[in-house]
Amino acid sequence: MSSAAAGSGGGFRGEVDDFRLALVAQWRTLVALFFREAEMRRGQSFAFSFLAYALEPLIIIATISILFSVLGVAPRYGSSLTLFLATGVVPIYMFIHTSMRVRTAVAPGLHRIRYAMEQPLDHVIVHAALHMISTSIMAIGFFGSLYYFAGVDQAVPFEPLTAVKASLAIFVMGASMGMLNAVIARFLPIWDVLWPAIARASLHFSGPYFVAAFLAPNVRGYFALNPILHGVNWFRHAFYPFYPNQMTDHGFVLTVGAVMLTAALLLLNSSVRYLEDKE
Amino acid sequence: MIRLQSLTYAYRKGAPVIDGLTVDLPSDRRLAILGAQQSGKTTLVQLLAGLITPGSGSIERLARLSFPAGYQRGFRMASTLGQNITFAAKIYGADADEVIGFVADVTGLGAMVDRPLRDLSVQDRMNTSFALTYALPFDTYLFDNTFTVGEPDFRAKCLAMFEARSRTSGMIVATKFARTASQFCDCALVLIKGHATYYDDVAQGVAAYEQSLPVAQPKPAAEAPTGA
Numbered sequence: 001m002s003s004a005a006a007g008s009g010g011g012f013r014g015e016v017d018d019f020r021l022a023l024v025a026q027w028r029t030l031v032a033l034f035f036r037e038a039e040m041r042r043g044q045s046f047a048f049s050f051l052a053y054a055l056e057p058l059i060i061i062a063t064i065s066i067l068f069s070v071l072g073v074a075p076r077y078g079s080s081l082t083l084f085l086a087t088g089v090v091p092i093y094m095f096i097h098t099s100m101r102v103r104t105a106v107a108p109g110l111h112r113i114r115y116a117m118e119q120p121l122d123h124v125i126v127h128a129a130l131h132m133i134s135t136s137i138m139a140i141g142f143f144g145s146l147y148y149f150a151g152v153d154q155a156v157p158f159e160p161l162t163a164v165k166a167s168l169a170i171f172v173m174g175a176s177m178g179m180l181n182a183v184i185a186r187f188l189p190i191w192d193v194l195w196p197a198i199a200r201a202s203l204h205f206s207g208p209y210f211v212a213a214f215l216a217p218n219v220r221g222y223f224a225l226n227p228i229l230h231g232v233n234w235f236r237h238a239f240y241p242f243y244p245n246q247m248t249d250h251g252f253v254l255t256v257g258a259v260m261l262t263a264a265l266l267l268l269n270s271s272v273r274y275l276e277d278k279e
Numbered sequence: 280m281i282r283l284q285s286l287t288y289a290y291r292k293g294a295p296v297i298d299g300l301t302v303d304l305p306s307d308r309r310l311a312i313l314g315a316q317q318s319g320k321t322t323l324v325q326l327l328a329g330l331i332t333p334g335s336g337s338i339e340r341l342a343r344l345s346f347p348a349g350y351q352r353g354f355r356m357a358s359t360l361g362q363n364i365t366f367a368a369k370i371y372g373a374d375a376d377e378v379i380g381f382v383a384d385v386t387g388l389g390a391m392v393d394r395p396l397r398d399l400s401v402q403d404r405m406n407t408s409f410a411l412t413y414a415l416p417f418d419t420y421l422f423d424n425t426f427t428v429g430e431p432d433f434r435a436k437c438l439a440m441f442e443a444r445s446r447t448s449g450m451i452v453a454t455k456f457a458r459t460a461s462q463f464c465d466c467a468l469v470l471i472k473g474h475a476t477y478y479d480d481v482a483q484g485v486a487a488y489e490q491s492l493p494v495a496q497p498k499p500a501a502e503a504p505t506g507a
Contacts (some may be wrong), residue, residue: 025372034370036358115353116329117370179317272332 007243029117039245042226046163053131054103054138058091061086061142064068064209076211078240080152083143090139094167095174095228097200101131102178103185103195107267119270130174154239163238169253170231176260183267207232213244220247229254281306281327281344281419285366286336288322296322302477304468306342308389308420309445309458311481312453313488314470319454327451332369342418342449343371344367348426360388363396364411371415380405381414385436406433413440419449426463429436435470458487 011110065082075081103126106120146155158162185191208230214234223229224247233248281304289295304310325331326338328477346353346391354363361379365368369376383389386406391399399407406429416430426438441450441463452464460467460481467484468477471491476485 028372029370032366036355036362036366039358039362113352115350115367115370116344117354 002111012058025117026122026138026144029122030126033118033122034129037123038124038130041091042228053097054134058138058142060093061089062202064089066223070211076209077236077243078154080146080150080154082150083146083152083239085156085208086142087236087239088147088206088232089203090135090142090230091167091170091206092203092206092228093178094118094135094170095231096196096203097135098128098131098171098174099177099181099199101127102175103181103192106182119215120272121265124175124179124268128171128178132171133154157226157238158241159238161238163235166231166234166238167175169234169257170228172257173231173253173260176257176264179264179268180260183264183271186271201253205229211244213246223247280304280341282337282339282341284337284339286326286338287334287343288319288326288331288498289334289398295334295424297326297333298474300475302468302475304451304477305449305466306344309450309464311464311467311484312451313456313457313460313467313484314453315492318455318470318472320445320455320470321423323475324421324451324453328421340453343410343416344389344451345415345417345420347421347423347424348412349405349428350412351404354396354408355406358397359393360399360407361392364392364407364414367415368476373415375415378411378414378468382410385410385413385435385440402429405429409437413437417448419451422442422450422452422454422477424454442453455471457489460488461485469502 075084105123143155146152286300365375368375419444427434
């Protein structure tokens, strides 16, 4: 995090003043970074560029909906195929894109192209926040459109708070994975190519097209190891009040998220000097 | 005050450039960091600025230190000149409009404020970075080898800004030129082979530095008076 000026005197009062100054400096840096990065994408400047990431899940939902409709595939749960797919794809892409966006926040050579006030964790926080906002705007716009224009009543969450909680849990896992990716990629450069492919492939194992509780018992145990699948089920509970909850372990999602976040912060902090040397 | 405690820095697979440096540096005076080429001056300035991380040891900054004057790596070429200045002003707690006005006035680039930075010439970007350094309010300004740049009239402006800032702030000037240290500084940190000695009187520091120079090395008397 950013260092701040000190020297406002000794004693407890001085320390409190220093802490307050540090917080102010930290907030200033985060706000300035937020507005700069909101207009940047891959080094290029254009307004609302952070919304560009939101397009991919919409395209995925649209293409799978069209494909399944043409093939005559019925929704595995509920009456709307598009809503069922969207309640799977949106949280999964929350994870995928957060992990990728946060990875770019800790880009190679970042320490060479920054002011001293900008620390890697500042970039992580800002990029994660921007992605959270863009995904939220996209999700609200999409589910709202399904409700207003397509007449899908269930598109308005039955329990909005559940949707928020599930999204936050998945978001934490995505942000943590992004930080871990940044560290892994410095040791294994090909990871930057592998991870997007692995993440997108994992889409199919996280329950966008199926109800995990309806899987055959012999494979259910393997799928239960996937925390994103639990997150998707959690998210779907917000839309479907009677969604089968046999494979929705909130504690598992939160524990995995907490472990990933702790590991990511520790690794990022302890490898700063190594990463500088590598570059 | 800047407290360096057992500060060590080595580039990868190299011997330490800074080796176990423990010293208190004044942040409100004109301090020269004197050292020959490859003695670790730039490394120490970057460490003080927080641009690189010490291998071991710590730096306690009891003052607001600038980035090295003329530092351009915080710039984004795709952003406009105004956006770049605004960003720097915001993170360093200055009024963005005032800073833009100051930089535009000093550099004469007022008409370019809304143009992407990449549209500016290399010289204009350099001038901007120096003007920006002097425009921001720091307790201590850092200089790595130079504190002026560009055409004679801009160099004169830089010198005037240096003098003006040094009346209210500290200055840390890394240089290999003894004359620059004597002319612009009043105390010195002399770097010799990874080790450093602080002198409260710059004359003593300069004498120790000159004594350390190899006999074959040309006398550093021909340098520009600005330290460039």
